[in-house]
Amino acid sequence: MKKRYVYLLIIFNLCFLRNLSGQGITPSSIIGVWQVSTIKKGSTLLAHYQFFKDGKFIYNFNGYDDRGRITSAEGLYKLTGNKLLLYIKSRNELTGGELVQGIEGFQQEEIVLKNTKTIKISQASKEPIELIIEPCKMKNSIKCMKVQNNVYYQISKNPELK
Incomplete structure:
Protein backbone atom coordinates (compact mmCIF):
# COMPACT_ATOMS: atom_id res chain seq x y z
CA MET A 1 0.00 0.00 0.00
CA LYS A 2 2.87 2.38 0.86
CA LYS A 3 4.54 1.68 -2.49
CA ARG A 4 1.34 2.46 -4.36
CA TYR A 5 0.97 5.72 -2.43
CA VAL A 6 4.58 6.72 -3.21
CA TYR A 7 4.10 5.95 -6.92
CA LEU A 8 0.91 8.01 -7.04
CA LEU A 9 2.66 10.88 -5.27
CA ILE A 10 5.57 10.77 -7.74
CA ILE A 11 3.21 10.71 -10.75
CA PHE A 12 1.16 13.60 -9.32
CA ASN A 13 4.30 15.68 -8.71
CA LEU A 14 5.64 15.02 -12.23
CA CYS A 15 2.33 16.05 -13.79
CA PHE A 16 2.09 19.11 -11.57
CA LEU A 17 5.65 20.22 -12.37
CA ARG A 18 5.10 19.67 -16.10
CA ASN A 19 2.00 21.89 -15.97
CA LEU A 20 3.91 24.64 -14.15
CA SER A 21 6.80 24.62 -16.59
CA GLY A 22 4.38 24.70 -19.54
CA GLN A 23 2.84 27.90 -18.22
CA GLY A 24 5.96 30.07 -18.27
CA ILE A 25 7.92 31.87 -20.94
CA THR A 26 11.17 30.05 -21.76
CA PRO A 27 14.18 31.11 -23.84
CA SER A 28 13.11 28.77 -26.64
CA SER A 29 9.41 29.77 -26.59
CA ILE A 30 10.16 33.48 -26.97
CA ILE A 31 12.13 33.17 -30.23
CA GLY A 32 10.32 34.79 -33.16
CA VAL A 33 8.41 37.96 -34.00
CA TRP A 34 5.83 39.25 -31.51
CA GLN A 35 3.44 42.07 -32.49
CA VAL A 36 1.45 44.16 -30.02
CA SER A 37 -2.36 43.92 -29.86
CA THR A 38 -3.07 41.75 -32.91
CA ILE A 39 -1.93 38.84 -35.04
CA LYS A 40 -3.03 40.68 -38.19
CA LYS A 41 -0.38 42.09 -40.51
CA GLY A 42 -0.76 45.05 -42.83
CA SER A 43 1.55 47.00 -45.09
CA THR A 44 3.81 47.35 -42.05
CA LEU A 45 3.65 46.12 -38.46
CA LEU A 46 2.60 47.72 -35.22
CA ALA A 47 5.20 47.80 -32.43
CA HIS A 48 6.91 44.40 -32.30
CA TYR A 49 9.80 42.45 -30.84
CA GLN A 50 12.18 40.15 -32.69
CA PHE A 51 13.82 37.66 -30.32
CA PHE A 52 16.76 35.62 -31.65
CA LYS A 53 18.20 32.32 -30.43
CA ASP A 54 21.57 33.96 -29.62
CA GLY A 55 20.02 36.35 -27.05
CA LYS A 56 19.73 39.32 -29.41
CA PHE A 57 16.52 41.34 -29.66
CA ILE A 58 15.20 44.16 -31.82
CA TYR A 59 12.25 46.25 -30.70
CA ASN A 60 10.58 47.98 -33.64
CA PHE A 61 8.31 50.94 -32.97
CA ASN A 62 4.92 51.22 -34.70
CA GLY A 63 5.52 51.25 -38.47
CA TYR A 64 2.38 53.33 -38.97
CA ASP A 65 3.80 56.25 -36.97
CA ASP A 66 4.98 58.61 -39.70
CA ARG A 67 6.22 61.28 -37.27
CA GLY A 68 8.21 59.44 -34.63
CA ARG A 69 11.97 59.70 -34.93
CA ILE A 70 12.99 56.48 -33.12
CA THR A 71 12.33 53.46 -35.32
CA SER A 72 13.95 50.60 -33.37
CA ALA A 73 16.15 49.55 -30.45
CA GLU A 74 18.63 46.66 -30.48
CA GLY A 75 20.49 44.76 -27.82
CA LEU A 76 20.52 41.60 -25.76
CA TYR A 77 17.77 40.05 -23.68
CA LYS A 78 17.72 37.73 -20.71
CA LEU A 79 14.82 35.90 -19.07
CA THR A 80 14.92 35.62 -15.29
CA GLY A 81 11.74 34.07 -13.93
CA ASN A 82 8.91 36.38 -14.94
CA LYS A 83 11.30 39.23 -15.78
CA LEU A 84 12.50 40.16 -19.23
CA LEU A 85 15.76 42.12 -19.03
CA LEU A 86 16.55 44.23 -22.08
CA TYR A 87 20.12 45.49 -22.43
CA ILE A 88 19.87 48.15 -25.13
CA LYS A 89 23.05 48.63 -27.15
CA SER A 90 21.76 51.04 -29.81
CA ARG A 91 18.74 52.64 -31.41
CA ASN A 92 17.91 53.70 -34.94
CA GLU A 93 16.64 57.24 -35.36
CA LEU A 94 15.44 59.31 -38.27
CA THR A 95 17.20 62.59 -38.80
CA GLY A 96 16.50 65.53 -41.11
CA GLY A 97 13.58 65.46 -43.48
CA GLU A 98 10.61 67.73 -43.68
CA LEU A 99 7.01 67.75 -42.54
CA VAL A 100 4.53 67.23 -45.36
CA GLN A 101 0.85 66.44 -45.73
CA GLY A 102 0.02 62.77 -45.13
CA LYS A 139 -6.85 30.68 -28.58
CA ASN A 140 -6.76 28.52 -31.71
CA SER A 141 -3.08 27.70 -31.04
CA ILE A 142 -2.07 31.38 -31.32
CA LYS A 143 0.78 32.14 -28.94
CA CYS A 144 0.64 35.32 -26.92
CA MET A 145 2.45 36.90 -24.01
CA LYS A 146 1.89 39.87 -21.78
CA VAL A 147 4.81 42.30 -21.44
CA GLN A 148 4.12 44.96 -18.79
CA ASN A 149 0.60 46.12 -19.80
CA ASN A 150 0.60 45.03 -23.44
CA VAL A 151 -0.32 41.74 -25.08
CA TYR A 152 1.97 40.55 -27.90
CA TYR A 153 1.07 37.83 -30.41
CA GLN A 154 3.60 35.61 -32.14
CA ILE A 155 3.29 36.30 -35.86
CA SER A 156 6.37 34.29 -36.87
CA LYS A 157 8.62 31.70 -35.23
CA ASN A 158 11.48 32.99 -37.37
CA PRO A 159 12.82 36.33 -36.02
CA GLU A 160 14.19 37.17 -39.48
CA LEU A 161 10.69 37.15 -41.02
CA LYS A 162 8.03 39.74 -40.39
Missing part, protein backbone atom coordinates in the same frame (compact mmCIF):
# COMPACT_ATOMS: atom_id res chain seq x y z
CA ILE A 103 -1.64 60.82 -47.92
CA GLU A 104 -5.38 60.64 -47.26
CA GLY A 105 -6.63 57.11 -46.70
CA PHE A 106 -3.11 55.73 -46.48
CA GLN A 107 -1.31 57.53 -43.67
CA GLN A 108 -2.83 57.84 -40.23
CA GLU A 109 -1.73 61.43 -39.59
CA GLU A 110 -2.32 64.65 -41.52
CA ILE A 111 1.29 65.81 -41.11
CA VAL A 112 4.14 63.32 -41.58
CA LEU A 113 7.94 63.23 -41.95
CA LYS A 114 9.42 62.67 -45.40
CA ASN A 115 12.96 62.42 -46.83
CA THR A 116 14.66 61.40 -43.59
CA LYS A 117 17.92 59.54 -43.08
CA THR A 118 18.38 56.70 -40.55
CA ILE A 119 21.29 56.88 -38.11
CA LYS A 120 22.38 54.41 -35.41
CA ILE A 121 23.02 55.85 -31.93
CA SER A 122 24.88 53.85 -29.28
CA GLN A 123 23.30 53.51 -25.85
CA ALA A 124 25.45 54.93 -23.06
CA SER A 125 23.55 53.33 -20.17
CA LYS A 126 24.34 49.69 -19.43
CA GLU A 127 21.43 49.30 -17.00
CA PRO A 128 18.78 46.87 -18.24
CA ILE A 129 15.16 47.72 -18.76
CA GLU A 130 13.27 45.28 -16.53
CA LEU A 131 9.83 44.22 -17.72
CA ILE A 132 7.32 41.76 -16.27
CA ILE A 133 6.57 39.02 -18.82
CA GLU A 134 4.00 36.25 -18.59
CA PRO A 135 2.15 33.95 -20.95
CA CYS A 136 -1.46 34.64 -21.77
CA LYS A 137 -4.19 32.22 -22.72
CA MET A 138 -3.88 30.92 -26.25
